[in-house]
Amino acid sequence: MTEPVITLQRFFARAREGRLTGVRCGKCGALAIPPKELCPACYERAWEPVPLAGEGTIASYTVIRVAPRAYTADVPYAVAVVKLKEGVSLLGRIVEIPLDKLAVGLPVRFRPLVKGDQTAVAFGPA
Amino acid sequence: MRRVAVIGVGVTKFGKHDRTSSELFAEAAADALADAEISASRVQALYYGNVVGSETEHQLHTGPQAASILGIPAIPTTRFETACASSHAAFRHAVMEVAAGVSDVVLVGGGERVLNVPTPESTEYFAYASDAVWEQTLGLTFPGVFALIARAHMQKHGTTEAQMAAVAVKNHKHGTLNPKAQFQKEITLEQVLKSAYVADPLKLFDCCPFTDGGAAVVLTSEEVARRSRRPVWVLASAAASDWMLLGDKRDLSRVPATERAAAAAYKQAGLTPTDVDVVELHDCFTIAEIVATEGLGLFEPGAGGLAAEKGMTSLGGAIPVNPSGGLKAKGHPIGATGAAQIAEIVTQLRGEAGPRQVDQARVGLTHTLGGNTATVLVSLFGRD
Numbered sequence: 001m002t003e004p005v006i007t008l009q010r011f012f013a014r015a016r017e018g019r020l021t022g023v024r025c026g027k028c029g030a031l032a033i034p035p036k037e038l039c040p041a042c043y044e045r046a047w048e049p050v051p052l053a054g055e056g057t058i059a060s061y062t063v064i065r066v067a068p069r070a071y072t073a074d075v076p077y078a079v080a081v082v083k084l085k086e087g088v089s090l091l092g093r094i095v096e097i098p099l100d101k102l103a104v105g106l107p108v109r110f111r112p113l114v115k116g117d118q119t120a121v122a123f124g125p126a
Numbered sequence: 127m128r129r130v131a132v133i134g135v136g137v138t139k140f141g142k143h144d145r146t147s148s149e150l151f152a153e154a155a156a157d158a159l160a161d162a163e164i165s166a167s168r169v170q171a172l173y174y175g176n177v178v179g180s181e182t183e184h185q186l187h188t189g190p191q192a193a194s195i196l197g198i199p200a201i202p203t204t205r206f207e208t209a210c211a212s213s214h215a216a217f218r219h220a221v222m223e224v225a226a227g228v229s230d231v232v233l234v235g236g237g238e239r240v241l242n243v244p245t246p247e248s249t250e251y252f253a254y255a256s257d258a259v260w261e262q263t264l265g266l267t268f269p270g271v272f273a274l275i276a277r278a279h280m281q282k283h284g285t286t287e288a289q290m291a292a293v294a295v296k297n298h299k300h301g302t303l304n305p306k307a308q309f310q311k312e313i314t315l316e317q318v319l320k321s322a323y324v325a326d327p328l329k330l331f332d333c334c335p336f337t338d339g340g341a342a343v344v345l346t347s348e349e350v351a352r353r354s355r356r357p358v359w360v361l362a363s364a365a366a367s368d369w370m371l372l373g374d375k376r377d378l379s380r381v382p383a384t385e386r387a388a389a390a391a392y393k394q395a396g397l398t399p400t401d402v403d404v405v406e407l408h409d410c411f412t413i414a415e416i417v418a419t420e421g422l423g424l425f426e427p428g429a430g431g432l433a434a435e436k437g438m439t440s441l442g443g444a445i446p447v448n449p450s451g452g453l454k455a456k457g458h459p460i461g462a463t464g465a466a467q468i469a470e471i472v473t474q475l476r477g478e479a480g481p482r483q484v485d486q487a488r489v490g491l492t493h494t495l496g497g498n499t500a501t502v503l504v505s506l507f508g509r510d
Contacts, residue, residue, distance in 0.1 A: 012259075060281070065326075066267065068265060068267060071265035079270055082373075091261055091264065104277065121260070
């Protein structure tokens with residue numbers, strides 16, 4: 001048995017502390033986030049955790065105005081796909097940026113979105 | 127592998143119903159068997175699509191429930207769940223069962239009921255088809271997923287909100303010709319553009335509705351089909367997937383699963399996009415139709431918006447898309463949608479679509495997309 005290099009639980013524990021972690025394939029060098037069991041580029045199982053800077057730009061975004069029932073109090077809120085400078089992308093909630101300032105290409109920086117025991121990915125001003 | 131045909135179809139009225147999803151399926155299935163002029167005693171298996179039954183009806187085990195309500199409890203049943211593509215996935219597996227010679231007569235269909243719960247609740251249940259750890263925790267919704275795709279498409283290709291609105295106007299117009307459609311009323315471009323934002327840049331009239339409904343089709347071997355009135359042949363049925371997470375998708379302006387499933391289906395059938403006469407595709411949002419017409423090879427990447435605006439996808443246009451009104455106007459009972467699309471194409475290829483009939487339709491295509499674009503099914507149909 002090979003234990004995964006980084007479980008989802010460990011990823012979010014680090015994210016809660018403000019650290020974004022990816023995995024790099026020890027065989028082919030591919031970078032992935034979120035962590036996967038096998039490398040999708042070479043199918044090997046030789047990951048090493050790597051810290052990511054958390055800096056990126058908005059690739060696409062939307063402002064959600066009709067929300068699932070657990071989030072109805074939050075509307076309107078923005079969600080964006082952010083391309084990190086290392087080349088991989090992540091979906092995150094946008095925080096601390098006025099909705100009318102959002103634009104494709106806008107530089108943003110990772111920060112944890114903490115709600116009780118739950119941690120999610122968010123991006124705020126660079 | 128044996129040739130497979132569809133010899134009967136049935137679809138309930140789409141909209142709000144005070145009946146369970148299994149009841150709605152059963153009505154459609156009985157209609158499909160009557161249409162096929164075949165006894166229920168001949169059915170050897172049921173492949174069934176249902177998505178949020180656990181949530182809206184507190185119901186698991188919907189396969190045998192649906193078969194029981196129909197009145198044929200003893201046959202093997204399996205429920206498929208690939209989000210909004212469920213009954214199209216069920217169809218593909220049923221085709222393989224008949225093609226492989228395991229069964230000669232198989233029933234495929236789906237049923238869904240969601241209008242018995244309030245919108246914020248159904249919005250939550252539909253969001254279950256995105257990732258629980260990475261995406262649902264952000265408050266991502268289904269319109270949100272397609273809004274991200276729309277923005278990427280606008281950014282890359284210059285697609286406009288008016289072009290997306292043209293899809294809604296067209297599908298509502300088609301819906302007026304379909305007595306089973308949830309909406310049978312024309313809308314104007316201005317109404318779409320002035321409707322409230324749900325997830326920018328998508329507005330209320332860019333989105334398909336929540337819908338209750340059922341649909342079913344009867345699949346048979348060639349030998350059984352030859353004795354039926356008007357078989358429609360399954361020329362191909364292909365599936366493909368893609369990364370679950372939006373962040374893992376390389377280019378949000380495209381749906382690679384559509385491109386892969388379409389390529390596989392065209393190859394199976396020995397056809398190209400120019401051979402297709404009529405298309406029922408997954409327009410859960412207006413942008414979804416534009417991206418699908420590109421992914422299916424009907425238009426070049428980036429040309430789908432302009433094609434819609436120019437009327438190329440309207441009835442009477444170069445390649446009519448969603449003559450039924452599509453998910454947008456016909457409605458979208460998610461577990462039944464794939465089967466309902468197949469029922470429309472079969473009706474078109476039989477030449478029985480009445481005022482919405484596509485002239486000289488000989489080859490038809492159905493395309494159904496599941497959830498966050500991670501599942502796509504494409505099937506091709508032809509007549510003698």
